[in-house]
Amino acid sequence: MFAKETYIRRREELKKKVKSGIILLMGNGEAPLNYPDNTYSFRQDSSFLYFAGLDTPDLYCVIDVDNNNEFLFGNELTIDDIVWMGNLPSLKERSESVGLNRVLPVSELSGTIAAALKSGKVVHYLKPYRHRNQIILGELLNKNTAEILAGCSLELTKAVIDLRLIKEDCELAEMESAGEIGYLMHLTAMKMCQQGIAEREIAGIIEGIAVSKGNRVSFTTILSQNGQTLHNHNHDGILQRGRLMLTDAGAENVNYYASDFTRTVAVGGQYSPKQIDIHNIVLQAINTAIDLIRPGIPYRDIHREAYRIIFDGLKDLGLTKGNTEDALANGAPALFMPHGLGHALGLDTHDMEDLGETLVGYDDEIQRSTLFGYKSLRFGKKLKERHVITVEPGIYFIPQLIEKWKQEKINTDFIHFDKLENYYNFGGIRLEDDVIVTKEGSMLVYPKRLPITIEEIVETIKG
Numbered sequence: 001m002f003a004k005e006t007y008i009r010r011r012e013e014l015k016k017k018v019k020s021g022i023i024l025l026m027g028n029g030e031a032p033l034n035y036p037d038n039t040y041s042f043r044q045d046s047s048f049l050y051f052a053g054l055d056t057p058d059l060y061c062v063i064d065v066d067n068n069n070e071f072l073f074g075n076e077l078t079i080d081d082i083v084w085m086g087n088l089p090s091l092k093e094r095s096e097s098v099g100l101n102r103v104l105p106v107s108e109l110s111g112t113i114a115a116a117l118k119s120g121k122v123v124h125y126l127k128p129y130r131h132r133n134q135i136i137l138g139e140l141l142n143k144n145t146a147e148i149l150a151g152c153s154l155e156l157t158k159a160v161i162d163l164r165l166i167k168e169d170c171e172l173a174e175m176e177s178a179g180e181i182g183y184l185m186h187l188t189a190m191k192m193c194q195q196g197i198a199e200r201e202i203a204g205i206i207e208g209i210a211v212s213k214g215n216r217v218s219f220t221t222i223l224s225q226n227g228q229t230l231h232n233h234n235h236d237g238i239l240q241r242g243r244l245m246l247t248d249a250g251a252e253n254v255n256y257y258a259s260d261f262t263r264t265v266a267v268g269g270q271y272s273p274k275q276i277d278i279h280n281i282v283l284q285a286i287n288t289a290i291d292l293i294r295p296g297i298p299y300r301d302i303h304r305e306a307y308r309i310i311f312d313g314l315k316d317l318g319l320t321k322g323n324t325e326d327a328l329a330n331g332a333p334a335l336f337m338p339h340g341l342g343h344a345l346g347l348d349t350h351d352m353e354d355l356g357e358t359l360v361g362y363d364d365e366i367q368r369s370t371l372f373g374y375k376s377l378r379f380g381k382k383l384k385e386r387h388v389i390t391v392e393p394g395i396y397f398i399p400q401l402i403e404k405w406k407q408e409k410i411n412t413d414f415i416h417f418d419k420l421e422n423y424y425n426f427g428g429i430r431l432e433d434d435v436i437v438t439k440e441g442s443m444l445v446y447p448k449r450l451p452i453t454i455e456e457i458v459e460t461i462k463g
């Protein structure tokens with residue numbers, strides 16, 4: 001948690017952006033895993049954390065913009081809570097620590113909202129991504145779920161995105177700490193990447209690092225020799241000599257900020273010439289992309305430059321052909337990298353995806369493409385100082401996708417389909433770093449870069 005002035009200032013800024021009405025920020029509740037008392041580890045809603053800082057369940061923050069009033073709705077601890085959970089600080093004490101000085105029981109929330117509606121005020125809320133919050137909002141506003149989802153406030157959503165995208169110094173410090181945990185996770189995975197070790201064992205150990213040094217992993221760990229499957233959460237494999245292990249993982253630190261790194265390494269540090277060639281193209285793509293990052297440049301354009309490097313690099317290997325500009329215009333590199341170059345990072349790994357990925361990553365000037373590959377770029381708009389963004393190019397050989405394009409004669413002018421069969425067992429390589437946009441360019445969120453060249457990786461694994 002930050003100093004109370006941080007939350008007070010953020011709410012003041014929010015009030016300037018949302019001109020009138022009532023803002024209702026919904027905290028999360030506990031979510032049962034397999035029976036009510038056995039819950040998933042509690043995670044507060046990120047926008048609630050950003051504006052109200054409190055990380056316990058069943059809290060609601062109401063900001064009355066018209067009357068410049070702020071309320072926290074939540075229930076004070078009971079003797080039962082203290083018996084089961086200990087002598088915790090009271091809700092009143094905790095709410096004062098974030099500058100929310102008026103605390104009311106949850107039972108009074110519906111009356112407050114009803115009174116606001118009756119007096120003709122707009123109730124602004126963010127799109128609820130949890131069913132529990134959809135139901136509560138439905139009851140508060142007397143609407144069905146479809147109406148609740150459609151009725152979220154665009155004005156509030158845009159205001160929250162504007163504020164949360166620009167990271168404050170205190171947030172960057174938290175992100176650095178999340179980066180440090182992520183660094184340790186990946187270094188451990190690399191060192192463990194030896195023939196005969198179970199993927200599950202490595203995944204479990206690095207997830208343990210996230211839990212022991214922070215809250216949890218920042219998203220479900222991707223760790224597999226089948227790196228061609230972009231979000232592969234299966235860890236059933238045993239590491240085999242000659243294969244690559246792709247690890248895409250990160251940590252959420254104790255103050256809920258995320259890191260997200262990817263490295264792909266050869267089992268035992270024993271690279272084949274083919275693996276070295278592909279690795280070096282992806283390395284060139286990530287380094288060029290990071291070099292291009294600066295305020296004012298659309299991230300869409302950097303994604304395109306990464307595609308250029310990938311396409312040209314594969315052309316040098318005889319796997320692609322033809323005019324590069326035409327290939328880029330037709331989306332040919334997407335066969336090898338069907339995902340976007342990166343996404344905003346912050347309290348969420350895909351920062352604010354719950355508010356609408358296109359609202360976060362695009363605007364009137366830079367519109368989202370519908371072309372395969374380009375359409376998966378989560379963040380395309382112009383970069384600004386203090387944006388934090390992931391940079392994660394990759395090259396994958398997905399046999400089913402290659403066969404589909406071949407049969408449907410997609411981009412045949414640009415792809416040597418006959419040569420690709422030699423790569424059907426290759427897997428995929430992705431490299432990912434987390435970057436802050438600075439005044440003049442960029443810097444890594446966690447200043448120590450994970451081993452990334454073949455030499456650095458081999459030294460790490462063999463050392």
Ligand code: GLY
Nearest residue numbers: 219248249260343
């Ligand atoms: N690194 C996981 C993701 O971006 O979805």
